[in-house]
Amino acid sequence: MQNKLSIEDLDLAGERVLVRVDFNVPLTDKKVRDDTRIKAALPTIKYLTAHGAKVILASHLGRPGGKHCEDLKMDPVAKSLSKLLEKPVEKLDSITGDEVIQAVKKMKEGDILLLENLRFVNGEEENDPHFAQQLAELADLYVNDAFGTAHRAHASTVGVASHIPAVAGLLMKKEIEILSACLDNPKRPMTVILGGAKVSDKINVIKRFLSLADNLLIGGGMANTFLVASGYDMGSSFYEENQVDTARELIAAAGKSNCTIYLPQDLVVTEELKAGSIVETVSLQNLEKRWKAADIGPETARIFGSVIAQSALVVWNGPLGVFEIAPFNAGTEAVAKAIAAAQAYSVIGGGDLVAALESLNLSGKMSFISTGGGATLEFWEGSILPGIAALKDRP
Ligand code: ADP
Ligand code: MG
Secondary structure, three states: OOOEOEHHHOOOOOOEEEEEOOOOOOEEOOEEOOOHHHHHHHHHHHHHHHOOOEEEEEOOOOOOOOOOOHHHOOHHHHHHHHHHHOOOOEEOOOOOOHHHHHHHHOOOOOOEEEOOOHHHOHHHHOOOHHHHHHHHOOOOEEEEOOHHHOOOOOOOOOHHHHOOOEEEOHHHHHHHHHHHHOOOOOOOOEEEEEOOOOOOOOHHHHHHHHOOOOEEEEOHHHHHHHHHHOOOOOOOOOOOHHHHHHHHHHHHHHHHOOOEEEOOOEEEEEOOOOOOOOEEEEEHHHOOOOOEEEEEOHHHHHHHHHHHHOOOEEEEEOOOOOOOOOOOOHHHHHHHHHHHHOOOEEEEEOHHHHHHHHHOOOHHHOOEEOOOOHHHHHHHHOOOOHHHHOOOEOO
């Protein structure tokens, strides 16, 4: 689908390479709390240094809003990266200007430099042409490995690519390949699992997969809206009143395509969505006024599991319950275990689902976990992500 040139197609020896990475990691007391995103960029960085490039890394971190912010400097990231690479990483306090130009001049093949937080200047998010040009002047080549920011048209994701040759890094390449394989000629039977809070957040993703998948398993808060559309009284559960008609149309559309929709048959309910409140498992028909649906029930998890067991490809976005509060993570856990036990290739996307699987210690059992939250959803909707569009096509 999106056949882009990557670093593997280029001669890199001696080249100054500006790499947009996604080092937007969580910090605690100026230390990296979770280095998953840094680890995800290592293959590209190692490939570039091994092939003799001079590697200039740039990322945003947090939301400094266009001004310098002491707590969001890249120093902790440089430290963490250097440790992971077992190699020095020179961290600069500027993004452009004389300090950077001089430092780049001194670089030797295989050296690594990390620029300061890109969002310390307004020009980044505004995609200011002058800022983009200043970034581009630092390098001979531009590599985008920040899939998680590819849905944003910023100076470091789009602007810079109009000045120097722009290609994909290895993480970007892998994300494009695997997420495309969920859309173009997917392995069958293909089962898509959708959860999370709202139908309205994901309407285009639901539509896309309805016309593509063999099975669509729906859980989470989103399922409540579909259940109301199917005529069930959902008691005090969260649902979206203004999406009920849409949900009804989607169910009708599934009937016309070859997609079978599975909605929850039983639910884990509570009076209050907080730890320690009373929890019961009820069938759909027995949902009293006082109950809020907080998770799919065990019978639903079993049915979902049997569909997964017969699938060749499983694509999953969104947790199936209010996973932040145990025991409402049990449905997500049961379904993740069913995926782990199945033959199917599994592709996982969505910030909250990834966090849920991580907290359950099950993320390692999935075939591929996308590093994009919003970017992954936009990709699956069929949007052309500006950060990908800016890269050179394979001839
Ligand atoms: P993702 O980030 O994986 O795409 P979303 O952001 O769409 O997922 O949704 C995640 C949120 O959905 C979580 O905060 C979770 O608590 C909420 N959620 C899941 N099931 C329910 C439910 N039954 N009722 C209310 N909220 C729910
Ligand atoms: Mg989310």
